[in-house]
Amino acid sequence: MLNSAYLIRRQDPGAIRTALGYIFGLLIGLGLSAAILISVGVPAADLLQEFIVQTFMTSDGMAQTMTSAAPLILVGLASAIAMRIRFWNIGVEGQMWIGAIAATWVALHQIGPPSLRLPIGLAAAFAAGALSIWPWLWMKTRYGVNEVITTLLSANIAFLLVQHLLFGVWRDPSNSFPITVEFPLESQFSMLGWGQVHMGLGLALAIAILIYFLLERSPFGYIANAIGFNRRTAMQTGLPVVTVSLIATLSSGGLSGVAGAVILSGTEHRLSQALSSGYLFSAIVIAYLARSRPIWVVFVAIMLAAIYTADNVLKVFYGVSEAVIVLAQGTVLMSVLTASFFSAYTIRFPDTSEG
Template identity: 60%
Template sequence: MLDTAFLVRRQNPGFLLTSLSYAGGLLVGLTVSAMLLVHAGVPASALVDEFLIATFLTSDGLSQTATAALPLVLVGLASAVAMRVRFWNIGVEGQLWLGAIASTWVALNGIGPEALRLPTMFVLAALAGAAWIAISLFLKLRWGVNEVISTLLLGSVAFLLVQHLLFGVWRDPANSFPVTATFPEASWFSILGWGQLHTGIFLVAGIALSIWFVMEHSRAGFYADAVGFNAKAALATGLPVLRTAVGLVLLSGALSGVAGMMIVAGTEHRLNQSVGNGYLFSAIVIAYLARAKPLWVIVVSFALGAVFTAGNVLKVFYSISEAMIVLMQGTVLMSILMAQFFSTYSLKRPN
C-alpha cells in the first residue's frame, strides 16, 4: 500500500490550504509546548496569565515585549534577506557579537562628538557585521566552503573574542564579573518613558520598512527572488546574480551587527557575556515562520518577544530553564514546517 505511494508537489497549494496548514502547525506546536511546560511544573492556569495577559494586556508587559522584539526584528531580517538568495546565515550571533564589540569600542573610547556617538556606533556596528559575514562569503565564492559551517564556526570565534576582551583589556576593574564599564549616557538610546522601551524603536521601524520596500517593491527584490529560485537561469537571462547575492549577504551581516548595537546601547549599556545568547536560533525561527517576508518578520518577532518576556518570568517563578524556552521555539518551528510540507506535497498511489 504505502510502499508504492509517492510524493507529488502541488503546483498551486492555494491560499486557503496554506493558511490552514500554517495555523494548524502553529496550534499543534503551541499545544505541545504547553504540555511540556505543565509537565515541567508550570500550572496550566498560569500559562494564559504569563503568555497572554502579562505580555500583551498589561502596560509593563507590553513594553517589555516591544523592547525584547527590537533586536529580534533585526536578526530576523538578517536571516530572511540572506535566505532570499539561498545563503544560509547560521552565524547571526557572531555578526551580532562583532557589532556589539564595535559599538563598545566607540562608547568606551568616546569616539567622535557626543551628538554623533550613536550614529557612529550604528555605522561601525553595521560595517563590523558585514565584514564578519564577508569572510564566509569569500570562502564560499573562492573555494566553495559551505556557509552553514563557516558562519557557525565564525560565531564561536566571535564569542571567544568577546571573552578575551571581557577578561582582559575591557574588564571593568570595579566589578568582579567579566563585564565592561557602563557606557556614558551619550552612547545610550533615550528612554521613551514606557518601561525600558527606547528610541531605538524608530531606527528598527525605519530599517524594517526600508527592507520591506526594497525586497517587495523594487528591482533588487525581483533580482533576489530570481536568484533564490534558480541562480543559473537568472544568470542566463542576464540578471546581476553575483552582485545581488553579495549585496544581500553583506546586508544580512550588517543587520546582525546593528542588532548587537541595539542591545548594548538600548538595554544593557555595557558589553557582557549574555548579549548575543539565544539570537541564532531565534533568527532562524523568525525567518522561517515569516517565510522571509519583512512585514511578517515584525509580527513574528513581536510574538517571539512575548515568549522571551514570559520565559523570563517562568525562569524566575517556576525555575524553567533557558533550554526549555529554546525547546518551545523549536517545537513550534518543527510543527509548522511539517504542516507546510504536507500542504506543499500530496501523497499519491499508482492506480
C-alpha cells in the same frame, strides 16, 4: 500496502491557507507545550494568565515583549535577506559579536561629537558585521567553500575575541565580572517612556520597511529571487548576480551587527558575555516562518518575543528548568513549522488501481 508517496509543492498556497496553517500549528503547539508545563507542576489555570493575559494584555508584559522584539526583528531580516539568494548565514551570532565590539569601541573611546556618537556606533556596527561576513562569501564564490561551515566557525572566533577583550583591556577595573564600564548616555538609545522600550525598536521597524521596499518593490528583490531559484540561469541571462549577491550578503552581516549594537545601546548599556545567546536559532526560525518576507518577519519576531517573555516568567516564578522551557519552545516552533510546511506542500499517493 503503501509503497511510495509524492511530495508536491503547491504553486500558490494562498494567503488564507497560509494563515490557517500558522494558526493551526500555533494552537497545536501551545496545547502540547501546555501539557508539558502542567506535567512539571505549573498550574493549568496559570498558563492562560501567563501566556496571554500577562504577555499581551498588560502594559508591562507588552513593553517587555516589544523590547525583546527589536533585535529579533533585525536578526530575522538578516537571515531573510540572505535566504533570498540561498546564502545560508549560520554566523548571525558571530556578526552580532563583531558589531557589538565596534559599537563598544565607539562608545568607550567617545568617537565623534556627542550628538552623533550613537549613529556612528550603529554605522560602525553595520560596517563591522558586513566586513565579517565578506570573507565567507568570497570563499564560497571563488573556491566553493560551504558557507554553513565558515560562518558557523566564525561565530566561535568572534566570541573568543570578545572574551579576550572582556578579560583584558576592556574589563571594568571596578568590577570582578568580565564586563565593560557602562556606556556614556550619548551612546544609549532614548527611552520611550513605556517600560524599557527604547528607540531601537523604532530603528528596527524603519529598517524592516526599508528592506520591504528593497526586496518586494524594487528590481533588486526580483534579481535576488532569480538568484535564489537558479543562480546559474540568472548569470546566463545577464543579471548582475555578483553585485546583488554582494549587497544582500553584506546587508545580512551588517543587520546582525546592528542587532548587537541595539542590545548594547538599548538595554545592556555595556558589553558582556551574554549578548547573543540563542539568536542564531531565533533568526533562522523567524526567517523561515516569515517566508523571508520583511513585513511578516516583524510579526513573527513579536510573537517569538512574546513566547520568550512568558517563558522567562515561568522560570522565575514557577521554578521551571531551562531544559523544560526549551522543550516547550521547541514544541511550539516545530508545530508551527510542520503546519506551515503542509500548507505549502501536498502529499500525493500513487494510483494503485491501474495495472
